[in-house]
Amino acid sequence: MMRFVLVLLAGLFLAGCATSGDDSLAPKTANNVDLKRYQGKWYELARMPMYFQRNCAQSEAHYALKPDGDMGVLNRCLTPEWTWEEARGTATPQVPGKTDKLWVNFDNWFTRLLPGVVKGDYWVLYVSDDYQTAIVGNPNRRYLWLLSRKPQVNAETREELLSRARQQGYDTTRLIWRVSDERMAKTSK
Template sequence: MKQLHLLLALCAGLILGGCASSGAGSLEPKTANSVDLKRYQGKWYELARLPMYFQRDCAQSEAHYNLKPDGSVGVLNRCRTLEGEWQEASGTANVQVPGKTDKLWVVFDNWFSKLLPGVAKGDYWILYVDDKYHTALVGNPDRKYLWILSRTPTIPALQRESLLAKARQQGYDTQRLIWRVADKDMAAAKP
């Protein structure tokens, strides 16, 4: 039942995030321009995120991306709660504009997306990815959602501050970020 609630909330959040406007006169965030989706695929740890309903119980999250032969990207999001339970949501990402790989539509595999095909999709904008594809910033155009991703569960403080500065320059509120609970703190954080 918890998985169903997670999937429903995830879809609702992505739809609302994809439909909301960024306000009159405001500029959309700048994206990474060209992203090599082959290099982007694989496992990413979520280091931090802006608060969102569908991840409210997540202490640790990770995303797994795999490039498919048709050019779409398979998505598997995993969330570990403080109780140690893993929740999963899977879906597919497709480029929004042919030839522009930094703006994707994500659709999760659930009854809602089957009920409203083409409507139940959310913006996944890759704002920044480093040259080695070790860290990334992902958000959406209205700046409600932001994820700081890394190939490792932790990064050096200087690298972290650099990513935060990039997010602030794009207009994201980094003061509200929720940070990943460290493995060593998981047991102590249990309610």
């Protein structure tokens, strides 16, 4: 568990540090995200490969709006051995009053030792009008998550998300897709 959290922090730290500085090259965000509607459970449909999620067969994120406008974050990762690994944190708007670009800090001994140093860019690039699907990435396009309120989506929705990600300059051929429950059950036998 500690290793999962440390690697997650290191990845987010590197993601936060590796921005280009040229906003004209950065992906475009959703501009205005209603955090009240965004909160709740999201399933990861697909993600770019990253070290801190290398053992994740299924992942989900739980967001809860706090009274101060920040979001509580619980990321859960189900391993092929059917064990959950968790990381808790807080998402804070990078610019007060703007909710499309957030800093994410995970709560553990390392971030308490170096407060404010280890944080990751969490940019909401797209959210559907009904808040059922979303695309999240970071400015350097190293990280990407396709999210849904359901563990699976139909082919049309999947292609729409892929098309939007490609339009933002992400290499969608590198995506790792969520392992279905049926496949998980077969591999655990």
